[in-house]
Amino acid sequence: MTETATRCRIAVDVGGTFTDVALELAGGGIVTAKVLTTPSVPEEGVVAAVRQAIAEAGVEPAAVGLVIHGTTLATNALIERTGARTALIVTEGFRDSVEMALENRFEQYDISIDRPAPLVPRHLRWPVTERMNHAGHVLVPLDEQSVHALLPRFERHAIEAVAVGLLHSYANPAHERQVGAILRDVLPDLRVTLSSEVCPEIREYERQSTACANAYVQPRMSSYLGRLDAALRGLGLGCPLLLMTSGGGLTTLEIASRFPIRLVESGPAGGAILAAEIARECGCENALSFDMGGTTAKLALIDGFEPQTTRTFEVARAYRNLKGSGLPVRIPAIEMVEIGAGGGSIAGVDAMGRLNVGPASAGADPGPACYDRGGERPTVTDADVVLGRIDPADFAGGSLQLVPERAADSIRGAVGRPLELTDPVAALSISEVVDENMANAARVHAVEWGKDVSARTMIAFGGAAPLHAARLAQKLDVDRVIVPTGAGVGSAIGMLRAAVSYEVVRSRYMRLTEFDPGPANALLGEMQAEARAVVLAGAGADAELEETRHAYMRYVGQGHEIVVPLASRTLVDADRETLADAFDTEYSRLFSRTLPDQEREVLSWTLTVTARRDSSIPFAAKGGTLPSPTAVSVGSPVLQPAGGQRPAAAPGRQLFDEIRADYVTATAYRRDELALDSVVAGPAVIVEEQTTTVVPDGFQVVVNSLGYLILERRDPQTVGQPGAS
Numbered sequence: 001m002t003e004t005a006t007r008c009r010i011a012v013d014v015g016g017t018f019t020d021v022a023l024e025l026a027g028g029g030i031v032t033a034k035v036l037t038t039p040s041v042p043e044e045g046v047v048a049a050v051r052q053a054i055a056e057a058g059v060e061p062a063a064v065g066l067v068i069h070g071t072t073l074a075t076n077a078l079i080e081r082t083g084a085r086t087a088l089i090v091t092e093g094f095r096d097s098v099e100m101a102l103e104n105r106f107e108q109y110d111i112s113i114d115r116p117a118p119l120v121p122r123h124l125r126w127p128v129t130e131r132m133n134h135a136g137h138v139l140v141p142l143d144e145q146s147v148h149a150l151l152p153r154f155e156r157h158a159i160e161a162v163a164v165g166l167l168h169s170y171a172n173p174a175h176e177r178q179v180g181a182i183l184r185d186v187l188p189d190l191r192v193t194l195s196s197e198v199c200p201e202i203r204e205y206e207r208q209s210t211a212c213a214n215a216y217v218q219p220r221m222s223s224y225l226g227r228l229d230a231a232l233r234g235l236g237l238g239c240p241l242l243l244m245t246s247g248g249g250l251t252t253l254e255i256a257s258r259f260p261i262r263l264v265e266s267g268p269a270g271g272a273i274l275a276a277e278i279a280r281e282c283g284c285e286n287a288l289s290f291d292m293g294g295t296t297a298k299l300a301l302i303d304g305f306e307p308q309t310t311r312t313f314e315v316a317r318a319y320r321n322l323k324g325s326g327l328p329v330r331i332p333a334i335e336m337v338e339i340g341a342g343g344g345s346i347a348g349v350d351a352m353g354r355l356n357v358g359p360a361s362a363g364a365d366p367g368p369a370c371y372d373r374g375g376e377r378p379t380v381t382d383a384d385v386v387l388g389r390i391d392p393a394d395f396a397g398g399s400l401q402l403v404p405e406r407a408a409d410s411i412r413g414a415v416g417r418p419l420e421l422t423d424p425v426a427a428l429s430i431s432e433v434v435d436e437n438m439a440n441a442a443r444v445h446a447v448e449w450g451k452d453v454s455a456r457t458m459i460a461f462g463g464a465a466p467l468h469a470a471r472l473a474q475k476l477d478v479d480r481v482i483v484p485t486g487a488g489v490g491s492a493i494g495m496l497r498a499a500v501s502y503e504v505v506r507s508r509y510m511r512l513t514e515f516d517p518g519p520a521n522a523l524l525g526e527m528q529a530e531a532r533a534v535v536l537a538g539a540g541a542d543a544e545l546e547e548t549r550h551a552y553m554r555y556v557g558q559g560h561e562i563v564v565p566l567a568s569r570t571l572v573d574a575d576r577e578t579l580a581d582a583f584d585t586e587y588s589r590l591f592s593r594t595l596p597d598q599e600r601e602v603l604s605w606t607l608t609v610t611a612r613r614d615s616s617i618p619f620a621a622k623g624g625t626l627p628s629p630t631a632v633s634v635g636s637p638v639l640q641p642a643g644g645q646r647p648a649a650a651p652g653r654q655l656f657d658e659i660r661a662d663y664v665t666a667t668a669y670r671r672d673e674l675a676l677d678s679v680v681a682g683p684a685v686i687v688e689e690q691t692t693t694v695v696p697d698g699f700q701v702v703v704n705s706l707g708y709l710i711l712e713r714r715d716p717q718t719v720g721q722p723g724a725s
Helices: 042-057 073-080 144-148 151-156 174-186 204-234 253-258 266-282 380-386 392-398 404-419 423-448 465-476 487-495 517-539 575-591
Strands: 008-014 018-024 030-036 064-071 086-091 125-128 138-140 161-165 191-194 241-244 250-252 286-292 297-303 313-315 327-329 337-339 345-349 355-361 457-461 480-483 501-511 545-555 562-566 600-611 650-657 662-670 679-681 684-687 692-695 699-703 709-713
Touching (some): 008 042, 008 266, 008 487, 018 487, 030 042, 030 487, 042 064, 064 266, 064 487, 073 204, 073 313, 125 144, 144 174, 174 191, 204 253, 204 327, 241 253, 241 266, 250 253, 266 286, 266 457, 286 423, 297 423, 345 404, 345 423, 355 423, 380 404, 380 423, 404 423, 423 465, 423 650, 457 465, 457 487, 465 480, 465 692, 501 517, 517 600, 545 575, 562 575, 575 600, 679 684, 692 709
Parallel strands (some): 064 241, 086 125, 086 161, 161 191, 457 480
Antiparallel strands (some): 018 030, 241 250, 286 297, 297 337, 313 327, 345 355, 480 709, 545 562, 545 600, 684 692, 699 709
């Protein structure tokens, strides 16, 4: 066992509103902390949260052997368009490829749709003279003078970063490397992204879009990561700093600084890992991960105890969450949908009298009106305060005292008066809109993948998710919700379960009738060396490595490919048939048929190297399963502890009930005082340091053997009826 494995580990998740920390003690157990994010200097919030967690755990900084970091800063920069001033260098004649996109419509019948604007406007897209063909053969040599002619434009337009996306550079990157060398030699402070490095794959539009996105966020992200590393060392943490990637693995600081686009979904990826692990512990083969924080909500499908993965996803979908309305980014990622729906999402009434919530957020500064830090516009958190879901005196463990009068005033002025609604009904309207926005995003996401949401168990975490999980479950017709321990900092806890991992992809076209194992083995050998170098740098030279390979294949003439497993060994001539059989098996599984007379081909190859983990993090006792719905008594609305000891209940909380359109008295309990196998029926609230679980009338909660809260809907005929229990 390595020295790092015997020391504490820290995971940090920087969100738009809160910075979460989970510190895993060397002897087992986790200490958590949550502080407001410091948007202008995010590393200050990280240092404050880490210092708080270390102090509470009673350990010295030198006892920390590893820091894992995930963040949504790159995502926020892309969504809010606050990245660097970026240029794009392209092959002559292809200046508009990134704007022409795929030349299709994501909504056939709406004549008013707008495509997402490219990150690089047309006047900053500059051509150079060169040309490669699809096989990587030079048709027109690079005219270096055409590159030098562009140099004065960089200063004139105050360019901070440049993406180089030449035609067919995935097959031969020589011209891109020449351009990059010229730029770095003359402009050493310029951030240069080569599409052949960040996305060496076929499909020009997606490759250029990914390169532009990487260049757009690189100055801000690399600068932040450098400052963060220095700040942690100043705190006394001399241990390695690893970054969570969108694909659910961990990578080094150097790779993250070069390819920050791989961090776009790094924070949410930690949450998806947590949800998958909880699904496995509880025997829920198919689940819906629901992560709602202060700025965004993230939803992911868990199938077979594993989150779905993808190589292409879209950032900042602008039109009803429809595919095609965002910016495509081609990197390894956990498949999820992310929308601007969080505790800080701002509510308002437009000129047509419609109530809108999000995607704009009050963030951490000034924050919701109830924070009393200068925010005046109402948010979802303000609505939750008015509805009685949040105790103003016990928010974030009492570290932030909320002012309920500010919340009520902001809602009354921006929503109540324009719509002629009372304060609680206006607050409920805000909550209903944000819940429906999330429900719609989940439905669209599931339909895109041909999945049924209602047949799944929801796993809710993040500071705001347990407040809204029950209502979201009703809207999605989901019968069971799991709220894990440490739910308020779930993504940070999930990062502690991630392995050091790195995926490399290369596009090399090969028909199976012309299959040649020699070039394929040479390519895979290069990919293996690159991936192993990254993983060993992060996990240590003595790490045990695992390797997986896949081929992206299709029938000749098709427009898209499917993922086919590939043996992690030297390929031989007989693998022509092995690949054909594997393709037929997977194609038949997906489409219930094959095309026996159609020729098959490989477009791309992927190789992933992962450092084997010693064990999972000991959140709770192993072997826990979900209780059967019929095995739990639901006859009483009060707690029934299995051991016969009734924990003390806090004074009743006034909770607004949408069915009665009035406040009802909800019993309040501290989560850490609930015994295993306890049962509580709504209306109730279960309070913990970083979040609150709302149990409305018509739901019951069971504390399972792992300490997780299991919310279940009762008989639909009794849900919402006065006096039902």
